[in-house]
Each structure stands twice: as structure tokens, then as C-alpha cells.
Amino acid sequence: MTVATGAPPPLPDDAIELAPSALSPAQRVLGGVLRSRELAVGLVLLALVAVTATQSSSFVFGSDGWRSLLVNPSILILLAVGQTVVIVTRNVDLSVGSTLGLTAYLTGRLFVDTGLPTPLVIVVAVLAGAGLGFVNGILVTFGRVPSLVITLGTLYIYRGVFLSWAGSDRINAGDIPDGFSSLGTEQVLTVPVLTVVALVVMGVVGYLMHTSRSGRELYAIGSDPDAAHLYGLPVARRVLVAFVASGALAGLAGVFYVARYGTVSSNAGFGIELQAVGAAVIGGVAIFGGSGTVWGAAIGATLLVTINSALPVLGIDDFWQRAVVGALILAAVALDRVLALRQERRLVAARDLDLGPPPPQAEKPSTSASSGSAS
Amino acid sequence: MSARTEAGAASPTLELRDVAKSFGAVAALRSGTLEVSPGSIHALVGENGAGKSTLVKIVAGVHRRDAGTFRLLGTDVDFGSTAESKAAGVAVIYQEPTLFPDLSVAENIFMGRHPLRAGRRIDRPQMYAESEALFSRLGVHIDPRRPARGLSIADQQIIEIAKAISLDAALLVMDEPTAALSGVEVDRLFAVARSLRDEGRALVFISHRFDEVFALCDMVTVMRDGQYVSTDAVAETSVEQIVARMVGREVAELFPKVPAEVGDVVLEVEGLNRAGVFHDVSFQVRAGEIVALAGLVGAGRSEIARAVFGVDRYDAGRVALAGRPLPQRRPRAAIAAGMAFVPEDRRQQGLVIEGTIARNVASVIRTRLDRFGLLTARAENKAAGPWAGRLEVKTSALDMRAATMSGGNQQKVVLAKWLATEPKLLIIDEPTRGIDVGTKAEVHRLLSDLAGRGLAILMISSELPEVLGMADRVLVVHEGRIAAELDRDQATPESVMHAATGSVTPLSQEVTA
Numbered sequence: 067m068t069v070a071t072g073a074p075p076p077l078p079d080d081a082i083e084l085a086p087s088a089l090s091p092a093q094r095v096l097g098g099v100l101r102s103r104e105l106a107v108g109l110v111l112l113a114l115v116a117v118t119a120t121q122s123s124s125f126v127f128g129s130d131g132w133r134s135l136l137v138n139p140s141i142l143i144l145l146a147v148g149q150t151v152v153i154v155t156r157n158v159d160l161s162v163g164s165t166l167g168l169t170a171y172l173t174g175r176l177f178v179d180t181g182l183p184t185p186l187v188i189v190v191a192v193l194a195g196a197g198l199g200f201v202n203g204i205l206v207t208f209g210r211v212p213s214l215v216i217t218l219g220t221l222y223i224y225r226g227v228f229l230s231w232a233g234s235d236r237i238n239a240g241d242i243p244d245g246f247s248s249l250g251t252e253q254v255l256t257v258p259v260l261t262v263v264a265l266v267v268m269g270v271v272g273y274l275m276h277t278s279r280s281g282r283e284l285y286a287i288g289s290d291p292d293a294a295h296l297y298g299l300p301v302a303r304r305v306l307v308a309f310v311a312s313g314a315l316a317g318l319a320g321v322f323y324v325a326r327y328g329t330v331s332s333n334a335g336f337g338i339e340l341q342a343v344g345a346a347v348i349g350g351v352a353i354f355g356g357s358g359t360v361w362g363a364a365i366g367a368t369l370l371v372t373i374n375s376a377l378p379v380l381g382i383d384d385f386w387q388r389a390v391v392g393a394l395i396l397a398a399v400a401l402d403r404v405l406a407l408r409q410e411r412r413l414v415a416a417r418d419l420d421l422g423p424p425p426p427q428a429e430k431p432s433t434s435a436s437s438g439s440a441s
Numbered sequence: 442m443s444a445r446t447e448a449g450a451a452s453p454t455l456e457l458r459d460v461a462k463s464f465g466a467v468a469a470l471r472s473g474t475l476e477v478s479p480g481s482i483h484a485l486v487g488e489n490g491a492g493k494s495t496l497v498k499i500v501a502g503v504h505r506r507d508a509g510t511f512r513l514l515g516t517d518v519d520f521g522s523t524a525e526s527k528a529a530g531v532a533v534i535y536q537e538p539t540l541f542p543d544l545s546v547a548e549n550i551f552m553g554r555h556p557l558r559a560g561r562r563i564d565r566p567q568m569y570a571e572s573e574a575l576f577s578r579l580g581v582h583i584d585p586r587r588p589a590r591g592l593s594i595a596d597q598q599i600i601e602i603a604k605a606i607s608l609d610a611a612l613l614v615m616d617e618p619t620a621a622l623s624g625v626e627v628d629r630l631f632a633v634a635r636s637l638r639d640e641g642r643a644l645v646f647i648s649h650r651f652d653e654v655f656a657l658c659d660m661v662t663v664m665r666d667g668q669y670v671s672t673d674a675v676a677e678t679s680v681e682q683i684v685a686r687m688v689g690r691e692v693a694e695l696f697p698k699v700p701a702e703v704g705d706v707v708l709e710v711e712g713l714n715r716a717g718v719f720h721d722v723s724f725q726v727r728a729g730e731i732v733a734l735a736g737l738v739g740a741g742r743s744e745i746a747r748a749v750f751g752v753d754r755y756d757a758g759r760v761a762l763a764g765r766p767l768p769q770r771r772p773r774a775a776i777a778a779g780m781a782f783v784p785e786d787r788r789q790q791g792l793v794i795e796g797t798i799a800r801n802v803a804s805v806i807r808t809r810l811d812r813f814g815l816l817t818a819r820a821e822n823k824a825a826g827p828w829a830g831r832l833e834v835k836t837s838a839l840d841m842r843a844a845t846m847s848g849g850n851q852q853k854v855v856l857a858k859w860l861a862t863e864p865k866l867l868i869i870d871e872p873t874r875g876i877d878v879g880t881k882a883e884v885h886r887l888l889s890d891l892a893g894r895g896l897a898i899l900m901i902s903s904e905l906p907e908v909l910g911m912a913d914r915v916l917v918v919h920e921g922r923i924a925a926e927l928d929r930d931q932a933t934p935e936s937v938m939h940a941a942t943g944s945v946t947p948l949s950q951e952v953t954a
Contacts, residue, residue, distance in 0.1 A: 278562070279563065282548060285543065285544060286548070288543075290540070290542065293539035293540060295523065296539045298522055298553070299553050356542070413588065
């Protein structure tokens with residue numbers, strides 16, 4: 067029940083014409099900027115880079131510094147984008163770290179054992195990732211077990227497959243054809259190729275999420291799964307596709323891993339799934355689904371990676387580096403909570419403004435009638 | 442098919458014959474029969490648990506029927522999903538709005554059917570324009586760009602209606618659409634329903650309000666205990682007839698409060714104050730007494746009750762139960778002292794909706810039932826049994842889940858749960874909201890019975906007849922203050938209205954003059 071003291075009582079019987087609840091466009095734009103999580107996190111990122119640059123100008127302006135700044139986040143951006151697609155549907159994919167490791171090793175083995183051309187190797191690795199995501203998706207949609215548990219299981223299973231396949235073997239930089247490993251260093255207008263690809267992928271996924279029916283259905287499913295069923299939305303199919311997308315992006319991240327580092331050992335991608343979830347949360351993706359954007363997650367990923375390289379430059383020791391990341395996640399969640407409460411109050415207030423003046427005349431206290439009063 | 446066309450008459454839009462559906466051992470629907478013609482509004486009435494909602498869910502494709510005939514527009518159908526029924530031209534407005542809180546109002550209307558521009562991209566300007574067109578047809582203004590979160594129930598219902606209209610459905614089913622609407626909104630809804638009827642669509646209208654059924658509908662079908670009872674033209678029947686068929690017995694007295702011996706003061710509230718919510722609220726409730734908090738929706742009645750029970754804070758004042766002061770914001774202390782609280786929204790606040798009946802009934806007294814900190818299902822069943830029996834909860838077993846029960850039975854389970862604590866004071870918010878006539882009378886009889894045994898009852902109700910029939914004393918709340926305290930013989934519809942609206946003109950004199 068709403069609080070009505072001092073305000074007109076809600077919905078009096080003859081409130082004739084209700085005022086429009088539309089805020090003016092200027093207010094909406096201003097509100098959008100203030101509430102835009104992407105912008106807020108982006109500003110934190112810029113501030114971090116700026117402060118670090120004052121301590122060590124090569125962090126940004128040195129050719130190595132510039133390149134690292136841009137290329138380092140590319141792997142996590144891919145994973146965070148995939149994670150966002152899943153989290154938006156009120157699920158989570160914890161297996162992406164193992165998927166990355168497995169597909170990275172697969173990529174290396176294809177180069178070592180087969181003479182497949184590079185583009186085909188990339189396609190096979192991405193498809194393998196998609197296949198692992200498909201397994202997750204099938205288990206989640208038909209197992210009726212929360213995805214947290216399912217993907218925790220497949221995290222260990224995929225890692226186990228990787229370990230028993232690779233053993234103590236590792237892929238070395240020497241095994242990788244030069245044409246492929248140069249992908250990790252090549253640049254387009256000083257921007258590393260990997261970064262360009264990651265940003266293009268992010269752009270495409272974000273565009274689809276925003277402008278396609280199925281993309282919007284992902285948000286609807288996460289916002290209220292029961293309502294999604296009543297709407298007749300193809301919930302199982304959409305969730306399945308979300309997991310396949312997450313797996314495919316993790317597969318691509320595996321390819322990136324090989325291109326970037328050249329070596330793949332059995333701990334490749336270990337623990338990175340939690341960074342991917344953290345990046346999405348910091349970037350404003352609601353952990354219970356229904357809202358958030360891939361841009362936000364990508365900025366969150368960039369912030370996480372940049373912190374890890376910036377804090378040593380700033381002379382902050384290892385313990386505090388981790389604590390800062392943790393604090394950032396908690397701050398993001400706290401901020402979400404505060405903003406959600408404020409938004410809820412604002413929306414309720416906007417609604418109450420709609421209700422118009424109280425009736426000039428006395429009204430009966432209720433509109434319900436007992437049976438028998440009308441016949 | 443040829444026989445039908447020869448007959449000349451318009452074939453019914455919806456035809457259900459002897460449809461049955463069971464959930465486990467419980468037969469929710471034994472033989473549902475309903476025939477709705479195009480261009481008519483058909484009322485479906487029956488007590489809670491009569492099978493109306495199950496029937497609706499079969500039509501909507503949520504459930505699959507076990508047996509019987511189901512024809513839509515003359516074709517045999519068997520929907521396996523809501524998407525199939527939608528595609529076949531069925532729109533359903535459920536009792537509880539089902540919206541996506543994070544998404545915009547317009548997306549809630551068009552989810553899955555967004556208007557598209559080139560390249561199958563969503564055309565947002567077009568979507569907003571279509572939403573605005575729908576709202577202007579309904580005579581309301583809701584910003585289609587705002588998120589659905591925070592909308593009033595009435596506005597949410599309007600979005601459901603806009604969605605149903607935009608589907609351009611041949612059959613529109615409305616399951617108690619008016620429960621949360623105010624008078625002007627109900628009128629608007631009825632105008633829309635009539636215009637849809639005049640376009641040749643078929644409408645099914647489920648309601649517990651007979652004045653609405655008689656004002657709006659052409660035909661009325663009565664159901665009882667999962668079975669079809671009768672179908673009549675509304676013009677040729679009467680409320681008494683329909684009520685008698687619904688309950689299968691004559692309803693003797695709707696509000697049978699029996700005067701009980703009034704004992705000591707049980708609840709004493711003094712100078713309760715919360716800035717902006719309620720002010721200087723003082724009253725007493727004695728053993729054996731039913732005291733009603735009446736007033737307009739939003740006057741602060743529920744807030745007062747929640748503060749008394751210790752859920753919400755208050756700035757100043759004192760609450761005492763049986764002479765002992767209660768700390769604020771400590772519902773556990775209130776329960777321990779002998780207070781029980783049945784909230785308005787039983788699904789969200791009163792029940793562990795996924796839990797079994799026994800678990801629900803035993804949930805408040807579990808500390809009394811446990812042995813070495815362990816709680817067995819047997820102990821729960823043993824404690825729940827007598828109460829469920831006394832309140833005539835109609836279920837096959839105590840291990841049934843609460844979510845699968847009808848609204849009336851859910852209310853009884855909530856009551857049983859609190860009565861098991863053997864309270865001194867029962868606070869009950871809207872005891873019969875969404876409950877049908879027969880069960881209403883049972884709930885009233887039960888409350889009267891409890892008062893007769895010395896329980897003090899504080900009842901919040903928006904239904905004036907219920908207030909006047911049940912209450913020994915009426916406290917009328919207006920804008921957070923107790924505007925009037927009326928004894929049973931002083932309380933008339935006029936005097937309560939007068940106090941509830943705080944009208945300057947002496948309304949009661951005008952009316953009685």
C-alpha cells in the first residue's frame with residue numbers, strides 16, 4: 067500500500083483525466099547520463115589511467131605501454147561480453163575459464179598436429195567453444211538445475227578433460243606459425259588487432275542485444291522467467307543460445323590467448339571466469355538478470371585488467387591490489403542497490419504525480435460491492 | 442464443417458465440453474463446459490477452487506487437458522504452450538499481472554512481437570507510437586518509455602489489457618481484471634470490453650463482483666467443485682439464483698458476527714506517530730472484540746497495523762499487549778507476546794508459497810515443535826492437522842504445496858498458521874480479498890467464532906459491508922489519523938464515508954435528510 071499522507075489519495079473514483087507521466091526529454095537525457103553505469107565506470111577508468119600516467123608517463127605514452135593498455139583487456143572483454151549475454155537471462159557461466167584453456171590448447175595442437183590454415187583453426191576453436199557452451203545450455207535448460215551448479219560442474223569437467231589430454235605437455239611459442247603469432251603484435255593505426263576484433267565482437271553482440279527481438283527476449287527472460295513463460299517466449303531456446311554464445315566467445319578468447327602469449331600450459335585461463343563475472347557486475351550488469359549492457363561489461367573488464375597493471379606502477383603492494391578489485395565489486399553492488407532504491411522511489415513518485423487532484427466531493431471508501439447489492 | 446454452415450448461426454468462438462484436468466490426486470477440473478459466442482461477453486463465476494482458473498489456463502495453453510473437447514473458432518485445438526494459444530487468437534489477462542519490471546512499458550506490451558524496421562531491427566519509435574495509441578484508446582496516459590517497475594497494480598493491469606488488445610485476439614479472457622482497479626478505471630475497462638464485443642470478439646469475464654457481472658455480461662456460466670452447473674442469459678437470472686448455484690446451498694447470512702462477551706484490554710496503542718505516514722494514533726482492542734480499521738485505500742491503515750506488529754518503525758508512541766509494552770521493530774517479540782498478523786498479500790507475505798501446507802501451518806511454531814533442534818515432517822503434520830481440519834482447508838493432503846491451492850484455501854492456511862500459535866490478538870488485513878462469496882461467509886463465521894472464544898481481532902477492510910457487519914467498533918482512518926471511532930450502532934455507511942473522506946460538508950446529514 068502506498069503512503070498517501072499529505073498527497074492525494076491514490077486513484078480517487080473520479081480523477082477524470084490523468085496527467086501524462088512522461089518526463090521532459092531533457093530530464094530524461096540528464097537522468098540517463100546520471101544513471102548510466104557505463105559512463106561512471108568509464109570515468110573511473112580514465113581517472114585511473116590519468117593518475118597512473120602522472121607517476122609513469124610510459125604507462126600510456128610509451129609504445130609498449132600504449133599497446134599493453136589496449137591489448138591486455140581484449141581476452142577478458144570477450145569473456146565478459148559472453149558472460150553478460152548469459153547473466154542477462156538470470157543465469158551464469160562459470161565454465162568459461164576451462165573452455166578458454168581447452169580451446170587454447172586445441173588451437174595449439176591443431177597447429178602442431180595438422181597443417182590446417184590459420185582461419186580454419188580459428189573457426190574450429192570457436193566451434194569447439196560453442197559446442198562446450200551447448201552442453202552447458204542443454205544441461206541448464208533440461209536439467210532444471212541452477213546454472214551456477216551446472217557450470218561449476220562443467221568447469222571441473224572441462225578442466226579435467228584438458229588436464230588428461232595435455233598431461234604435462236605444453237604448447238610453446240615455437241610451435242605456432244609466425245603468421246598466427248603476429249596477430250598478437252600487429253596493429254591497425256597503433257591499435258592492436260586483437261583489441262580491434264574484441265571491440266568489433268562487442269559491438270555486434272551489443273547491437274544485436276539492443277535491436278533484435280531475440281536479444282530483447284533475453285532481457286525479458288532474466289527480468290521475470292515466469293512471466294516469460296506466460297508470454298509464450300521460447301525460454302529454453304533463448305537460454306540455450308545464450309550459453310552457446312558464451313561458449314563460442316570463450317573459444318575465441320582461447321584463440322586470442324594463443325596469439326597473445328604463444329604458450330599454453332594446463333593452467334591457461336584458470337580462475338578467469340570469476341574475473342569475467344566481476345567485470346560484468348562492475349559494468350552494471352544486474353546479477354539477477356534483466357538489465358545491463360555488453361558495453362558496460364567491456365568497460366568493467368578493461369578497468370579490472372588496467373587496475374592489475376596500474377597498481378604496481380603506483381607502488382601498491384600485491385595484497386592491496388586484490389583488495390581493491392574486491393572493494394570495486396562490492397562498491398558496484400552497493401551502488402546498484404542505492405540506485406535501484408532511488409529509481410524505485412522516483413518511479414513511484416512519478417506514478418503518484420499522475421494521480422491528479424483528490425475528488426472535490428466525498429467518495430465512498432471502497433469501490434467493491436457486496437453480492438446482492440446489485441440485481 | 443458443412444453442417445455448421447448450414448445451421449446458419451455463428452459458430453461459437455470457444456467451445457469447451459467436459460474438460461477435465463488433475464494435478465496428481467487432486468482433480469482441479471472434472472467437467473468444465475463453456476461455450477462463448479462471437480460478439481458476446483460471457484461471465485464465468487464460481488467459488489474459489491471451482492476450477493475457473495484451471496479452465497482459463499487450459500484455454501491459454503499453460504496446462505494441457507486430460508480429457509474433453511476443446512474447440513476454437515470451430516477447429517479442434519490442443520495447445521501445448523502459451524505461444525500456440527496466442528498465435529491461434531487467444532489473449533488472457535491473468536489475475537496477477539505478469540510484467541518484466543526491468544523493461545519499458547512499451548516492450549512489455551510488444552515483447553516477442555516488436556514492430557520491426559529494415560533488417561529485422563526493432564523499430565522503437567513505432568513501438569512507442571503504437572503504445573501511445575493503445576493507451577489513448579484506453580483513455581490513460583502512461584509513459585511507454587518508463588520501466589514497468591514501480592507501476593501501481595492498476596497501471597500494470599492496464600498494460601496487460603493494452604497487450605491483449607494489441608494481439609487482436611478473437612477470444613479475450615479476463616481473470617478478475619477489476620480486483621485492483623478503482624471505479625473510473627473499471628468503467629474505462631468496461632467501455633473497452635463493450636467495444637471489443639461490438640467488433641465481434643468473444644470475451645470471458647471472471648469476477649467475484651456480481652454488480653459488474655450484471656452490468657457488463659450477456660451470458661453467465663456457473664461452476665462448482667470443478668464442474669459445470671449452468672449457463673443463462675444474464676437478463677433472465679438473478680444474483681440470488683447464481684449465488685445459490687455457486688455454493689450449492691442458500692447463503693443464509695453474509696456477515697454473521699455474533700456479539701461476544703467483551704473482556705480485558707488486550708492491545709493498547711498510544712500516541713503512535715511516524716512522520717508522513719500516521720499521526721497520534723491511539724486505540725484499544727479488548728478480548729472478544731472485533732475492531733475494524735476502515736478508510737480509503739492509502740489512508741495508512743496497513744502501515745499502522747505493520748507498526749503495531751513491529752514490522753515497520755515508528756517515531757513516537759507505545760504499543761502494549763496484555764499490559765506489557767512491546768519493543769518496536771521486533772515482530773518476534775510481538776509473536777512471543779501473543780500477536781498474530783495475517784497480511785493483505787498472502788502470496789508474498791503470508792505463505793511459503795512453495796512449501797507444503799503442514800510446513801506453512803507449523804512455520805511460526807516450529808521452535809515449539811523441534812526436538813534437539815530438528816524438525817520432522819511428522820511433527821509438522823501432527824501440529825497442522827487439527828487446524829487445517831477446523832478451518833476446512835479443502836486439500837487432499839497436508840503435504841500439498843501451497844502454491845497449487847485456491848485463494849480461499851491459501852487464506853485459511855495462513856489463518857491456521859497463526860492460530861496454531863494460540864494468539865491473544867489477531868491482526869488481519871483484508872481478510873476476504875479475492876475470496877468468493879461462500880468462502881467469505883466461512884471466513885467471517887470463523888472470525889466471529891474466534892472472537893467468541895476471547896480472541897481480540899483487529900481487522901483492516903476496504904469492503905464497507907464487511908466492516909459494518911463484522912466490527913464491534915470501527916476506527917476510521919483518514920490521511921494517517923483516526924478520524925472517528927464509531928460503535929456498532931453508530932456505524933452506518935454514511936458516517937464511515939464521512940469520516941473516511943474527511944469531507945467538510947456534513948455528508949451524513951445530507952444523506953439522511
